[in-house]
Amino acid sequence: MSLMDISKIFSLLQPKENEEEDTICSRELNQAVFRDDHELLTELLSQEKYRKSINHRSGWGVPVTPLRSAAAQGHIRCLQVLLDHGAELDSLDVKAQTPLFTAVTGKHLDCVVALLKAGANPNGSPYNNCSPVLTAAREGDVDILRELLYYGADVDVKPKVPDWASNATTCRGPLYISAVYGHLECFRVLLQYGANPDYNCTEEKMLAKIKEPKTVLEMCVRHGCGLEYIQLLIDFGANVYLPTLVVDKESRANEAMILLLRERVCPKTLMSQTRLSLWRFLPMENKMSSIDCLDIPQILKDYLYHVS
Incomplete structure (x- = not known):
């Protein structure tokens, strides 16, 4: 040269x-x-x-x-x-x-x-493996999480990994993370804004690659998250028949297991079924704001919010 x-x-x-x-x-x-x-x-x-x-x-x-x-x-x-x-x-x-x-x-x-x-994008960058919602759910920042969801962040966002690396971890979205880290209020807010109560990951293509995907309900029982988490999932329409339950002497004394078994044999009240029907009728994005627009008494709005 x-x-x-x-x-x-x-x-x-x-x-x-x-x-x-x-x-x-x-x-x-x-x-x-x-x-x-x-x-x-x-x-x-x-x-x-x-x-x-x-x-x-x-x-x-x-x-x-x-x-x-x-x-x-x-x-x-x-x-x-x-x-x-x-x-x-x-x-x-x-x-x-x-x-x-x-x-x-x-x-x-x-x-x-x-x-x-x-006007910032509430989902952050598509090139970042993490997202604002996942971060707030992990840290238990309920006020920040509520603002992100109010401005349209994806409530069921999942960690970004290549398709070839798909495994159970890819289904661990904000709802799962808030439960295992013990952030009950974040868990509640995510459900109020329309998080899927069964699976964090709702993509059929992704679920098909994972052997025996676990529901949020099953993971909450396994991690001993407490009755409040189980009850919230049930109230928001989680399918209580999806989790695989192994009933033995030890599990019979488990309060979460007792609650699940009771839900499997006892039908929901008419009010609970009505609330779930209205909840499913609302648009997926920002359900909280949709409830505000309904021409119904405030006491019924609170019931839909799961405040009462």
């Missing part, structure tokens, strides 16, 4: 003048965000060169946009300034994480709400 060729390669590797200026401007924006100095951030963004660099990534390790920095650190005032100046909502970092995902991970409810109101 000649000296001329080497010089040409090095010249190509050098950052272009505009890119270098964008990086410097982005670094200054990120520094203002890091210090939570929203006044300085506003002053910088009043200048054209900084507005042009608002979506540029900078920083050591994982280069990030200023909006991603604000979301990760929970600096709501800086985040709002960036949103007001048109920062890209769903920009990805090298981990395929959106600003919303980092706000959920950091448990910054106010930032989550601001991003969702501005």
Whole structure:
């Protein structure tokens, strides 16, 4: 390789003048965000060169946009300034994480709400193995979970794995995760927003690849999640005949097993059957908002909400 060729390669590797200026401007924006100095951030963004660099990534390790920095650190005032100046909502970092995902991970409810109101995708990035809903369900952040579902997040989202890697883990969605981690209120909210009470994974193609897929009800019994979880699943229409029950002396003393066996032989009350029929009639997405639109007394709405 000649000296001329080497010089040409090095010249190509050098950052272009505009890119270098964008990086410097982005670094200054990120520094203002890091210090939570929203006044300085506003002053910088009043200048054209900084507005042009608002979506540029900078920083050591994982280069990030200023909006991603604000979301990760929970600096709501800086985040709002960036949103007001048109920062890209769903920009990805090298981990395929959106600003919303980092706000959920950091448990910054106010930032989550601001991003969702501005139009951020409540499901995060399709290229990320995890999702905001799965994260909130695992961490027990019921308020964040409720906001995500209100803005249309997939209530039955599953971990993203290749088709060839399909196994029982791919069926472990937010409902299952909230149960095994002991987050009862998250479990309730997921059901209220239409989570499938039988299987987290509802794709027939995926289920066909898994030998003997387990229902959420069966997994709750196995993990000893408690009667509250079992009762909620039954109230929301879980099929009590799907789980394989092994009845022996030990299981006969198990309260969850007793409840399931009783449900198998005792018919539901007329009110319970009516509630389930209305519940299934409602659209899959955002059932809670659909109930609000019904022209019925509040006491009946509460019954449909499973509040009473």
